[in-house]
Amino acid sequence: MTAAGAGVARVRPAGRALLGLSGLAGLLVLVELLPRAGIVSDRSLPPTSRILAALADEAATAAFWVAVGDTLTAWAIGLAVAVAAGVAVGVLIGAVPVLRAVTASTVEFLRPIPSVALIPLAVLLYGSDLGSTLLLVVYAAFWQVLVQVLYGVADVDPVAEETARSFRFTAAARIRYVLWPTALPYVFTGVRLAASVALVLAVTAELVIGAPGLGAVIAVAQTSGAIPTMYALIVVTGLIGVAINLAARRAERHFLAWHQSVRGEVAA
Amino acid sequence: MLEVKGLRKVYRSGRREVEALRDLTFTVAEGELVCLVGPSGCGKTTLLRCIAGLLEPTSGEVTVGDKSGLAIVFQEYGRSLFPWLTVRDNVDLPLRQKKVARARRRELVAEALTAVGLDGTESAYPWQLSGGMQQRVAIARAVAYEPSILLMDEPFAAVDAQTRADLEDLVRSLWQRLGVTILFVTHDIDEAVYLGQRVLMLSASPTVVQDELAVDLPAERDQLHTRADPRFAALRTRVYAQIQAAKARTGTASGAAGELSSADR
Amino acid sequence: MTGVLRRLLLIVGLPAALIVTWYAASANSENFYAPPLRQILAAFADTWTPERLRADVLPSLARLGAGYLLAGLIGIAAGVAIGASPRLRAAAEPVLEFFRAVPPPVLVPVIMLFAGIGNGMKVIVIVSGCVWPVLLNTVEGVRSTDSVLSDTTRAYGITGVARLRHLLLPAASPRIVAGLRQALSIAIILMVISEMFAASNGLGFTIVQFQRSFAIPEMWSGIILLGLLGFGLSELFRLAEHFALAWYHGLRDAQRRS
Known part of the structure; x- marks a missing residue:
């Protein structure tokens, strides 16, 4: 179904931004007022002003920035490894039809295994090191990329494939000139999905296992009862998440402006 | 009028x-x-x-x-039929809204589908039919509604x-x-x-x-x-x-x- | 006949080969962390007895089910309300984008502040993590309801609750299902994490206990059970989707052929 919104009641861009800002402001005011009015205890939910003050305090410490750096490092390394592995495996499986048929059931079985199931294993193997975080991040992000690449490879136009064969392209040339360009938009979608999953798993590993990073700092703030600090750090993880989502979406649009109209989004 | x-x-x-x-x-x-x-x-x-x-x-x-x-038939037949309803239910839904009795509804739907030459497609989905047949479904829906216009x-x-x-x-x-x-x-x-x-x-x-x-x-x-x-x-x-x-x-x-x-x- | 056999071979071939390889390669394993598969399987049978399943797996599944269901209901209800109003949507979008971007597990400590460490906390944790993908997808689904279809409904006097039931919800259902699918994997993650934090029973709790007491084959059996659970739930979801969205897949195929 190609669809346009109800054309009559459209909100214009300037109005949209203003409404969006007012929505955010409303949230901030609400969080300020709820504890102040005593509707929720300020030990459960400190008012906005105190969370912001705690955020300012944190931002002034070196430890905070080290934690942010650790989280982003784990995220970036994990994502890079997952993307490289996902693309390599995906193209290999995709290029060889027999392989595709043989591996399909295994991929379907391994993909839904929750990555957190590996937490105990990660702890045993790496303790509370970067390795633990990477194991979880790579595992979770790898499937996102792989599945999208496989969708992409399956989308290759049979006519293009046969054209390439009729000109006696080598296997490498077929991958380079037919398979890869078709799969590229899907690779981007996979990277976008993997980027946000990787952040979730990085913070999770730090939080649960205690590997260095924002998650570990949140756990410390929680156990020491520094509630405003804990909220401030959670806000930071959310902001990093928003930044990653926006950047990934923008990058996708930028690189694939030529391709958007040709393909439909595959629901992951 | x-x-x-x-x-x-x-x-x-x-x-x-x-x-x-x-x-x-x-x-x-x-x-x-x-x-x-x-x-x-x-x-x-x-x-x-x-x-x-x-x-x-x-x-x-x-x-x-x-x-x-008042009933209406749009140009975009593919977009004006409910893709999640069968042909029969597409014709029937407006009648149900109009609170027509069940027995009468069944009659109206059958008559309308016969009138537009769509006997035997009742339980098909619109997207299983050709464009011309889909527009017939939309016409049957309008006719079954017994509109004054x-x-x-x-x-x-x-x-x-x-x-x-x-x-x-x-x-x-x-x-x-x-x-x-x-x-x-x-x-x-x-x-x-x-x-x-x-x-x-x-x-x-x-x-x-x-x-x-x-x-x-x-x-x-x-x-x-x-x-x-x-x-x-x-x-x-x-x-x-x-x-x-x-x-x-x-x-x-x-x-x-x-x-x-x-x-x- | 040979076709069926061939397909069966393709499906079970590689998994069987992998398991056999694992079994053979680990048969004489001296590695403390990677015990022989034989031992793991024996531990599986010993560990996951019917009593154990009732005491640890059932509570986990009950919390998962309750949280997932609630998240679905809240997400769809709020999503329809927001999606149907362009103004509300514009106002809510940045806030929703933020909540979606917060890694769900960090909500565990927050919700512990409000709801203690009981069953309620774990259900709320699951709800608070799962609700966003459902909500955002529902908003998108309702927003992109076909305008001609919407006009048709209005012209035939289908309004109010009937419009919700016969137009908005079915039109948004493919997106709602996509959101529910994302939410399912988040729900499993949160079920495990919330039990690792604070619990006296449940799958996550038990597996961490095994790991802490260095009961390695038992720990592996728990990981396998979690994997089977994830796989089973996703197959169940696929089956439900197959029936619920039969019209949508048919429509898509028809459009692709033309």
């Missing part, structure tokens, strides 16, 4: 105003089949949406004999020529058999003359009724002989000339018509 009096519609977007309909007045009598033609972008769809109550007119009034008895918005603009001829004959025969009042909007002059008892010609936007013409062809029409009739040729020439005149006269207004296109399409 349908009465449109002094209908005017102005679109506002920010500080810009576009007058789509200037002043439209006409009536469609009980049991009449009237065709509306006009140059493209002349606000036919805006007019139909105002009559159907989907758009609030800026001024003027629309009187439908019985407001609940049936609005058709360029219903055959998106089907192939063969199917189109079949569907035109279907509309004629349904109208003759059921005595339903029909307002048929089209941009095709031949179609308007072939189908209508009367043809209303609209000007380019901002729209007024330019002229009207009684079609004095015999009531029994068929694709082969009617279209070869010299009288048919004379009538279509007259309509054609009027439309061309309408375009030429309001050539200066074509800019405004262009701005309208999103609302009109």
